[in-house]
Amino acid sequence: MFDLLFAQYKNYPSYEITLELTAIFFGLLSVWFAKKNNILVFPTGIINTAIYVYLLWKWSLLGDMMINFYYVIMSIYGWYHWTRKKEAVVQFPISVMTLSEKKTAPVIFIATIVFVVAVYTFFDKFTHWTSYLDILVTGIFFVGMWLMAKRKIENWILWIIGDLISIPMYFAKGYTFTSIQYLIFTIIAVYGYLEWKRILQEKII
Template identity: 75%
Template sequence: MFDYFFAQYKGYPIHEVYLELIAIFFGLWSVWFAKKDNIWVFPTGLISTFIYAYLLWQWSLLGDSMINVYYFIMSIYGWYHWTRKKGDVDEFPISIMSSKEKFMAIVIFALTIVFVILVYLYFDKFTSWYSYVDTLLTALFFVGMWLMAKRKIENWIFWIVGDLISIPLYFAKGYTFTSFQYLVFTIIAVYGYLEWKKIFNSSQNLELRQL
């Protein structure tokens, strides 16, 4: 059983295995902080995404690597966005998407698909079905990260869909540890959605009582 799940790591440089485990640790920690609506989601996420961007580039997974570079940039933006306050109150609390943001999400999704296709064509990387799934995942996660940085509840829906696709994808690619990570991500994301929904409903009820 052990060989079935982890035999692919026999040919890996040992430092890459350690880096993957460190990235997984900080990635899980980051998602847990996100579930709790805690600002530490971003510094822990920065460490995980930086390592993954390097590893995935080494493994020639360009779409996945670009996702993590984007995560890194958006984590910096999200960190700033979440810390903005009006007095003692968060300027951008948990909220739902507006019509304008729904339109922007569609635009980001479509542009990401086009961009990743062009990158894969340029580097001649459409060599397996993985590449086509990577294109979809990149778009899902780009929108999910943008919505998380803006503190929108719907970000969890994109994470859940993307995580569910990633579990078998990474296992098929031979990255068992990362596949298990996405399984845990999926579970946390479901609870994250429920918890953010509860926080949002509580804030709405509080506002109604104050009227």
């Protein structure tokens, strides 16, 4: 069983394994802070995603690499957005998507898919079935990060869907540690959705 899960790492450079484990540690911290509606989600997330930008380029998962680069940018925006207050009151608390955002989300998803397909085609990277999953996950996560930065509860639903798809994708590519990370992400995301839902209901009451 151990060989099935981790044998592929015997040929990997030790520094890549160290980087992957470091990124996973900060990634789990980031999702935990997101669940707690804590602004530390952003600095920990920036460390996680910056490391993965490099690793995903090495692993030829260009869509997910672009997701992580986008995460870095959106984390900076989200960090600023979450700190905005007026007379000590948070201006952008947890909320549901507006009608305008529901119309914008599919546009972001489709535009992302088209762009990533173009990138894969340009670099001739359609070499494995995981490439197609990577493109789909990229679209889902782009919208999910946008919604998280805006503190919309629906972001958790997209994280759960994307995480579930990512588990077999990374396992098939031979990155077991990252696959396990996404399994844990899924569990935390379910609890994150429930916690944000509770906070939202308390605010309404």
